[in-house]
Amino acid sequence: MKYLLLKHYRGTPAPAVNCAPMDQWTPQEVDAHIQYMHDFAARLEGTGEFVDGQALAPDGAFVRYDGEGRPPVVDGPFPETKELIAGWMVIDVASWERAVELAGELSAAPGPGGKPIHEWLEVRPFLAAPPTVTD
Amino acid sequence: MNPELLRDQVPAVIGALVRRGADFYSAEDAVQDALLQALGAWSDDPPRDPVAWLVTVAWRKFLDRGRADRSRRARETAVDVEPLAGPVPSADDTLALYFLCAHPSLPSASATALTLRAVGGLTTRQIAAAYLVPEATMAQRISRAKRRIAGLPLDRPGDLATVLRVLYLVFNEGYGGDVDLAAEAIRLGRQLHALTDEPEVAGLLALMLLHHARRAARIGPAGRLVPLDRQDRTRWDEASIAEGVTILQAALARDRLGEYQAQAAIAALHADARTADETDWVQIVEWYDELLRLTGSPLAALNRAVAVGEADGPQAGLAALAEVDAALPRHTAAAAYLHERARDTALAADLYAQAARAATSAAERDHLTREAARLRQQARR
Numbered sequence: 001m002k003y004l005l006l007k008h009y010r011g012t013p014a015p016a017v018n019c020a021p022m023d024q025w026t027p028q029e030v031d032a033h034i035q036y037m038h039d040f041a042a043r044l045e046g047t048g049e050f051v052d053g054q055a056l057a058p059d060g061a062f063v064r065y066d067g068e069g070r071p072p073v074v075d076g077p078f079p080e081t082k083e084l085i086a087g088w089m090v091i092d093v094a095s096w097e098r099a100v101e102l103a104g105e106l107s108a109a110p111g112p113g114g115k116p117i118h119e120w121l122e123v124r125p126f127l128a129a130p131p132t133v134t135d
Numbered sequence: 136m137n138p139e140l141l142r143d144q145v146p147a148v149i150g151a152l153v154r155r156g157a158d159f160y161s162a163e164d165a166v167q168d169a170l171l172q173a174l175g176a177w178s179d180d181p182p183r184d185p186v187a188w189l190v191t192v193a194w195r196k197f198l199d200r201g202r203a204d205r206s207r208r209a210r211e212t213a214v215d216v217e218p219l220a221g222p223v224p225s226a227d228d229t230l231a232l233y234f235l236c237a238h239p240s241l242p243s244a245s246a247t248a249l250t251l252r253a254v255g256g257l258t259t260r261q262i263a264a265a266y267l268v269p270e271a272t273m274a275q276r277i278s279r280a281k282r283r284i285a286g287l288p289l290d291r292p293g294d295l296a297t298v299l300r301v302l303y304l305v306f307n308e309g310y311g312g313d314v315d316l317a318a319e320a321i322r323l324g325r326q327l328h329a330l331t332d333e334p335e336v337a338g339l340l341a342l343m344l345l346h347h348a349r350r351a352a353r354i355g356p357a358g359r360l361v362p363l364d365r366q367d368r369t370r371w372d373e374a375s376i377a378e379g380v381t382i383l384q385a386a387l388a389r390d391r392l393g394e395y396q397a398q399a400a401i402a403a404l405h406a407d408a409r410t411a412d413e414t415d416w417v418q419i420v421e422w423y424d425e426l427l428r429l430t431g432s433p434l435a436a437l438n439r440a441v442a443v444g445e446a447d448g449p450q451a452g453l454a455a456l457a458e459v460d461a462a463l464p465r466h467t468a469a470a471a472y473l474h475e476r477a478r479d480t481a482l483a484a485d486l487y488a489q490a491a492r493a494a495t496s497a498a499e500r501d502h503l504t505r506e507a508a509r510l511r512q513q514a515r516r
Contacts, residue, residue: 022504023504024511025508026508027505030508031357031359031505035356058492
């Protein structure tokens with residue numbers, strides 16, 4: 001079963017731990033955090049559970065169709081209040097419980113003082129292909 | 136058999152099929168099929184004459200594919216009754232393939248993919264893995280590119296500038312999947328350098344060798360970027376530097392300067408400095424002036440401003456930067472660096488953090504975040 005772990009720039013439930021922006025950490029704390037994320041992905045590759053991971057730039061815009069012969073409407077940049085996705089990891093695991101366990105580990109990435117940042121991650125199951133045997 | 140040696144033969148084999156009357160589209164497909172078969176079969180039992188084997192098998196595959204096509208069959212029959220010419224690897228064939236695959240009518244993503252397959256002899260799967268797209272997508276991209284250039288003559292000199300640009304793009308893509316694209320670009324650059332004596336071909340090859348030489352020092356633990364001034368220069372590949380410098384000197388002696396030679400000259404000056412402090416920034420600024428004169432590129436202007444900051448002090452660098460389009464990616468990062476040199480630590484830290492938000496790669500974002508963190512830590516002390 002595939003699950004999407006979504007990391008947000010903003011728009012999550014209230015943070016469990018108030019954590020300064022990363023550029024205000026010490027360089028060692030930044031390194032430890034990045035190393036943790038790196039090791040986490042490498043470990044899931046090792047267990048055969050990693051599918052994909054990508055980071056997104058904070059910029060972008062909403063775009064929609066505006067009728068025949070007209071250019072699409074572009075609404076951007078995003079307002080400060082918009083929920084904003086920072087990136088994702090796709091995992092392929094045996095159960096929802098395993099997905100939650102892994103999201104919990106990822107959320108424990110170290111921050112200032114080497115303490116876990118307790119970051120909220122959104123966990124979403126993929127809709128799978130319909131079963132072949134239905135009766 | 137070494138797959139690289141096998142891949143070296145691919146352009147010659149395509150050329151041999153085309154000379155026998157195959158169209159480029161089908162010939163290239165047939166050679167790819169033969170190549171896949173060779174990669175499977177040869178590990179145990181390599182043939183004595185690999186090129187002859189590839190030509191024979193590829194030709195058979197070409198004929199098999201063409202059976203349904205009546206008009207083509209007539210042509211094949213005519214060719215089949217003639218004694219088959221031996222596979223003479225021809226330098227002109229290979230050069231013509233470079234021009235065709237990098238044809239200016241192709242979007243650069245298609246030209247790079249087609250070059251890697253038809254000239255580089257990589258499989259579609261390898262190319263797809265290197266560019267992180269599904270294999271079916273890459274197969275379509277290559278097939279559309281081939282249809283687009285179908286009917287273009289193979290025997291006319293093409294646009295060397297687009298060929299060089301394709302190799303440069305492949306080199307910059309770096310490293311993904313099981314194929315080292317930087318090494319592949321260098322391999323193709325060497326091949327092209329052997330086929331033509333254009334100084335810019337030498338310039339690009341030198342540029343790639345000089346940058347490739349820094350690779351081990353450029354990436355730290357967890358993929359961390361190490362900037363030039365903090366790299367452990369003992370880890371630079373001296374053989375690669377020596378080769379790059381030799382090739383560059385021979386090219387410069389021809390006195391037909393171009394953008395790749397100018398960039399290689401800058402890389403050579405960095406390679407020449409045993410420590411960052413020994414860098415000859417005055418000469419580097421002169422080369423950026425040349426580069427700017429040749430290309431007018433805003434990126435060259437940006438890099439020049441940073442070099443001016445080293446040669447004449449950060450205020451001069453900031454003055455030069457003020458003339459550069461502020462919308463450029465890395466403009467804020469360059470400003471941050473120059474303000475740091477000017478000891479305006481608080482402003483530099485804010486600019487690094489701002490540059491991190493505008494970064495176009497995760498590695499650069501992490502690096503710039505770390506630079507902001509480093510300056511803020513300094514300020515706290």
